[in-house]
Amino acid sequence: MDEDFLIAMGYSGLTGRLKRLSDSFIYTTKQYYRDHGLEIEPNWHMIFLLLKKHEKLTVMEMADALRLSHPAIVQLVNKMKKKGYVDSVRDKDDHRKFQLTLSRKALEKLPELELYWEAGNDALKEIMEQQTIILDQLEILEKNIGEADFRERSERNLKKYMP
Amino acid sequence: MDEDFLIAMGYSGLTGRLKRLSDSFIYTTKQYYRDHGLEIEPNWHMIFLLLKKHEKLTVMEMADALRLSHPAIVQLVNKMKKKGYVDSVRDKDDHRKFQLTLSRKALEKLPELELYWEAGNDALKEIMEQQTIILDQLEILEKNIGEADFRERSERNLKKYMP
DNA sequence: TACATTTGCGTAAGTGCTTACGTAAATGGT
């Protein structure tokens, strides 16, 4: 059994492979951070970079920018707050909102963190063999899914098989 | 805020995009199955197809074929057993092992399930615009990660930045 | 201005993977 069955499956192996690949990045990144005593989690760098660029954002603005659900952001940000990387201030005009910013601690740590992320990017480039094809290909998938997702398309195609 | 920040991030957005894409497949597939009253979960089709091909396998053999950890298989298979799709028989020669097979119920349902999977594959082909580039590109990533994973490579690259 | 609707955020429960650890059965060396 030395063949990778998911690869052998062709099209229908794609979704499993995406999950497997994504997880492999997440878990090795976690290990990487832990080895160096960094008290951050794998996906926090999205938030760091987002807040570095936009200064302050609300939960919904972040969810919108990252195309994630708002509870995903809430969970992420809560953990970052607990570690003291994110500050949260209630909006004066709209009391439902909280303006989120990078804390002083986050700004101080940022230059160091960026070294680790830079090394990660280099690793990524190696793995991608210095090419961006996969990024472009993913963008096509994302665009097509945006127009009609996997469920909708499956539904339509199902009619061909079940009259 | 109409730009997709993960895409705008370039290389460093890749891992987040893989996660997002993978999840989108998982959740829409779950919805798809639920809409049609199928009592199966998104990733069970890997097991169905694997056992269809190999008749009977142990947990470790499956983990090996799918390149997943053995607890992943145990969890999957336990749920499938609970729904009556998988039978488990203790190996006569090696009492640590269990030989897993598709149940009678699974074999009866298989032809119907395969229609739904076929429609899903067609959807996937649409999303991929009838091309296999992305599959080939993923295989390159998988191969390179197999040789040295993201953590190892990051570690090596880190030395360039931290003398 | 009163009231229904929308919006922002939060919590709960579910899914699926991982790593870490534990136990029992098989294997291997002397």
Place this chain on the structure above:
DNA sequence: ACCATTTACGTAAGCACTTACGCAAATGTA
């Protein structure tokens, strides 16, 4: 034949996302 090591499987805890639901604040409408 014994004991240490390896292998197979299982369980527990953790992480990251989702959908579903709830509440309070803002908005829109008559």
